[in-house]
Amino acid sequence: MSPSTPIIDLDPPADEVAIEIHSGNDESINVPHKEDENKKETMTVRRLSFFSKQFDVNGDGVLDDAEMAMRNMATSGRGYLTNEQVYKMMQEQIKTHKQLFRTRRIMFVLLTLVFILALSNLGTSFAAASLAKDTTTSSNAELTNKYTNEALSTQTAAESIVFESTVIDSTDGSRRxxxxxxxDVECETNSLTTISATMCDTMITHCSRGNTVNLKRKWKNGDESSYNICPFRSGTISITGTRSRLKNSEGMRFLITKLAGGYCSITGDAVAQEVDEICEVNGDCATGLICTKNSTQVNSCKDRCDMLRFAPSRLPACYASCDHATCQAPSE
Incomplete structure (x- = not known):
């Protein structure tokens, strides 16, 4: 063998021992281990004793919490539990089950009680609301006193209805x-201020109940006029709604006439324009007035447009709103 060839020792030293290590407890083995020529250390390995192995149910070499509890209960050293110990364990388990069942039963009783209380609270609320309510709705959709059956009038806001200048086109009056x-020559000679059929019925119903009803009319230049007609002070409302003659709260007369198409025409001083107020045809003015353009009023209105110092782009619109006819007394 050449001096340069390394020598490999295949046999382990006599003082090193190969052992099989088991995880566990109870017993310790000191195993010498040579780390170098000058130092030695001892490695401690634990494994189950014969007594502990009796309680290693799953055979994994380690006692879990349940197995360790069984081992601690085996104070007799026999490696198993006696009947007295098993009996005691079963008594504790039965007691625990009874406590759990009693707790669940109490919980269900409490839930049932809460449900009953909620229903009773809801029923009490409905009963209190019914007893406190002194009004009811009649078959005519009217609010009445529950004890006397008298109709009541309630209103949170005034009803505003738009009426317009129209011409009835068809012979049967079904179109406007x-x-x-x-x-438009026909509009100037044969126009009527009317409202739609639906709003006509609504207006008559509100007036019959004594509610506030205002009529609004929008003119061609954008101005808007408003007229109060209900609650009316006196007059007669037709049962069929064909013709009702009434006076408003200011004592001014107006006439509601239901046309063939279901529309309603409204005429009278209560919805007529007074002197110097805007108009389109003579029928818009009150009795004794005519609708004509007053150049003095038109020029005065345009002067006010100049005083407002509108932007040049807004002046034409302001001038156009001034150029309209007004109700005037006829010149002699």
Missing amino acids: RLCTVDG
């Missing part, structure tokens, strides 16, 4: 045409 174009 709005007067929105200047120079």
Whole structure:
């Protein structure tokens, strides 16, 4: 063998021992281990004793919490539990089950009680509301006193209904045409201020109940006029709604006439324009007045537009709103 060839010792030293290590407890083995020529250390390995192995149910070499509790209960050293110990364990388990069942039963009783209380609270609320309510609704959709059956009038806001200048086109009166174009001869000679059929019924119903009803009319230049007609002070409301003659709260007369198409025409001083107020045809003015353009009023209105110092782009619109006819007394 050449001096340069390394020598490999295949046999372990006599003082090193190969052992099989088991995890566990109870017993310790001191195993010498040579780390170098000058130092030695001792490695401690624990494994189950014969007594502990009796309680290693799953055979994994380690006692879990349940197995350790069984081992601690085996004070006799026999490696198993006696009947007295097993009996005691079963008594504790039965006691625990009874306590759990009693707790669940109490919980269900409490839940049932809460449900009953909630229902009783709801029923009490409905009963209190019914007893406190002194009004009811009649078959005519009217609010009445529950004890006397008298109709009551309640209103949170005034009813505003738009009425417009129209011409009845068809012979049977089922169609109407709005007067929105200047120079319409038929509108100037045969126009009526009307409202739709639906709003006509609504207006008559509100007036019958004594509610506040205002009529609004929008003119071609954008101005808007408002007229109060109900609650009326006196007059007669037709049962069929065909013709009702009434006086408003200011004592001014007006007439509601139901047309063939279901529309309602409204005429009278209560919805007529007074002197110097805007108009389109003579029928818009009160009795004794005519609708004509007053150049003095038009120029005065345009002067006010100049005083407001509108932007140049807004002046034409302001001038156009001034150029309209007004109700005037006829010149002699």
